[in-house]
Amino acid sequence: MDWIAVDxxxxxxRAWAMGPDGPLAEATSDDGxxxxxSDQFExxxxxxxxxxxxxxxxxxLACGMVGARQGWRESPYRAVPCTPxxxxxxxxxxxxxxxxxxHIAPGLSQDRPADVMRGEExxxxxVLALHMGFDGVICxxxxxxxxxxxxxxxxVGFQTSMTGELFALLSTQSVLRHGLTEGWDDAAFDVGVAxxxxxxxxxxxxxxxxxxxxxxxxxxxxxxxARLSGLLIGIELAGAKPYWLGQRVIxxxxxxxxxxxxxxxxxHGLTPETLDATACTLAxxxxxxxxxxx
Amino acid sequence: MDWIAVDxxxxxxRAWAMGPDGPLAEATSDDGxxxxxSDQFExxxxxxxxxxxxxxxxxxLACGMVGARQGWRESPYRAVPCTPxxxxxxxxxxxxxxxxxxHIAPGLSQDRPADVMRGEExxxxxVLALHMGFDGVICxxxxxxxxxxxxxxxxVGFQTSMTGELFALLSTQSVLRHGLTEGWDDAAFDVGVAxxxxxxxxxxxxxxxxxxxxxxxxxxxxxxxARLSGLLIGIELAGAKPYWLGQRVIxxxxxxxxxxxxxxxxxHGLTPETLDATACTLAxxxxxxxxxxx
Numbered sequence: 397m398d399w400i401a402v403d404x405x406x407x408x409x410r411a412w413a414m415g416p417d418g419p420l421a422e423a424t425s426d427d428g429x430x431x432x433x434s435d436q437f438e439x440x441x442x443x444x445x446x447x448x449x450x451x452x453x454x455x456x457l458a459c460g461m462v463g464a465r466q467g468w469r470e471s472p473y474r475a476v477p478c479t480p481x482x483x484x485x486x487x488x489x490x491x492x493x494x495x496x497x498x499h500i501a502p503g504l505s506q507d508r509p510a511d512v513m514r515g516e517e518x519x520x521x522x523v524l525a526l527h528m529g530f531d532g533v534i535c536x537x538x539x540x541x542x543x544x545x546x547x548x549x550x551x552v553g554f555q556t557s558m559t560g561e562l563f564a565l566l567s568t569q570s571v572l573r574h575g576l577t578e579g580w581d582d583a584a585f586d587v588g589v590a591x592x593x594x595x596x597x598x599x600x601x602x603x604x605x606x607x608x609x610x611x612x613x614x615x616x617x618x619x620x621x622a623r624l625s626g627l628l629i630g631i632e633l634a635g636a637k638p639y640w641l642g643q644r645v646i647x648x649x650x651x652x653x654x655x656x657x658x659x660x661x662x663x664h665g666l667t668p669e670t671l672d673a674t675a676c677t678l679a680x681x682x683x684x685x686x687x688x689x690x
Numbered sequence: 691m692d693w694i695a696v697d698x699x700x701x702x703x704r705a706w707a708m709g710p711d712g713p714l715a716e717a718t719s720d721d722g723x724x725x726x727x728s729d730q731f732e733x734x735x736x737x738x739x740x741x742x743x744x745x746x747x748x749x750x751l752a753c754g755m756v757g758a759r760q761g762w763r764e765s766p767y768r769a770v771p772c773t774p775x776x777x778x779x780x781x782x783x784x785x786x787x788x789x790x791x792x793h794i795a796p797g798l799s800q801d802r803p804a805d806v807m808r809g810e811e812x813x814x815x816x817v818l819a820l821h822m823g824f825d826g827v828i829c830x831x832x833x834x835x836x837x838x839x840x841x842x843x844x845x846v847g848f849q850t851s852m853t854g855e856l857f858a859l860l861s862t863q864s865v866l867r868h869g870l871t872e873g874w875d876d877a878a879f880d881v882g883v884a885x886x887x888x889x890x891x892x893x894x895x896x897x898x899x900x901x902x903x904x905x906x907x908x909x910x911x912x913x914x915x916a917r918l919s920g921l922l923i924g925i926e927l928a929g930a931k932p933y934w935l936g937q938r939v940i941x942x943x944x945x946x947x948x949x950x951x952x953x954x955x956x957x958h959g960l961t962p963e964t965l966d967a968t969a970c971t972l973a974x975x976x977x978x979x980x981x982x983x984x
Contacts, residue, residue, distance in 0.1 A: 465905070473906075505902075505905075505906055506902075507906070509895070509899055509902075510899050510902035510903040510905075510906050510907060511895075511898070511899065511902045512901075512902045512905055512906065540865070540898055555895050556895060556898040556899075556902070557894035557895045557897075557898060558864070558865075558894050558895075558897045558898050559894055561864055561865060562894065562897075565859045565860070565863055565864060566859070569859055569863055570852070570855055570859060571834070571852075571855060595929075596890050596891035596893070597890035597891075597925065597928035597929045597931070598929040599890070599893060599925060599929070600851035600852050600853055600856065600922070600925050600926050600929055601803070601805075601849050601850060601851045601852075601926075601929050601930075603851075603852045603856075604805070604834055604850040604851060604852045605803055605804050605805065605850075607806075608799075608800075608803075608804035608805045608806045608850070609804040611759070611799075611804075611806055612767075612799055612801070612804050612806065613804060628894070631891065631893060631894050632894050632895075634891035635889075635891045635892040635893070635894055635895050636895075637891070
């Protein structure tokens, strides 16, 4: 093992023992940033990676919410336009355990419209490592979906939508929750995407219509669930149209979610390529590690 | 006392002892529909109104979610276009206690776009009782805000937006909750309304921008809270524009909330009149009671 790569998000902590050709082993826990106080980060990390450590010092490179204000240590954002990931912005965090040297990759900020990211910048660097010279748009679907415009190796601008968080809140906490317990219906998803793109101003009434159609017309849970997802992805696409219209788009995300975005974008004339989010994270951290050794 | 008026919503139960000239006494509890099983409705009502009952039978007229599928007894919707409230649609519910005769006013449904209401139809009837011959649009701001078009004494159509519920979810359950704990800022509210009306398709990214501006530019909780409210009321107004543009509008709602809607509508050239929601509910139930005696 040469070094350790860490993806430390709000909900999960993932670590990889990295050899010269890529990951040798993986370890995961639910010690996400959201449940840790600042003095609990090092113990949480050591619980996961101790089996990989030796007497000599090991470099650990982390990205994600670990560098947020509520994280282990705040790593200041780098302001776009800039390269997605750069050795100069790396934050060293002193550890009690001498066997590791811990670094956090900084996130990116955009002044106006105000926006921030932590973690996706590493995936963008990974896309650039995997696709040398990529110019175009990268979409990261998720809790806070991001559209990132990349040109000449730099992040030019980006836009975040609360799509995944809105879906979670509406499907589990709102009046809609009774009517969309489970299942999926592709046709209903397509209707939701098309409706939201065609008349985005009606989003708040189309959401309530899911409840009304359940009461009046027996809308099935599968159709309601898929239409809700379609409406929310559709309103995201409506707001991000300047990002994707006529552009080369790469989706970076979990397969099922990326498949929904592919379906929605394909219906509007795009042929997006999908890359695995973990592969991009590791490619990004690896390229950073390489640069830090130079 | 001639009869008892009841407004039975999801969260609260309110009853009024009604004399020939209006309410003589009021009683309130938190025994809303949402916390009662079907056999708990009559005891909850009796706990509230027993002091008013005599040996002779008293008529009780109720509106609201008490008539929903999860209520005391489901009162079928009446389909628009129709009068807001009509003695022919009233549901009699047998009670164990012989001192009361209990009736539920039915809600209204709209086939396409699918929509439903329970309670607002009584307020619409109240507006028509207070403003004989009113033609125009009635807005009921709230958890599920409603815009109702009234013409020639009938409800022609209506549209519900999840505005209040979205505000509650986003301000207490989402990532935004840390940044908008309290306070209010009129200018920030105006910006939110204007932004949402001007580019409704950006709503999901403008929501996340509240978080980013908190992190990057120190957006105050008061400004964030007011802007969130403005964005959500703005997207409702954008979707309801065919209802209010160039129309005579009456707002029926709680004073503080109605004041926000007045501010937003006034900025867009309207001069809405506001009526108190309770006064409208009582006027609606009273007109129904009168018709049932004929």
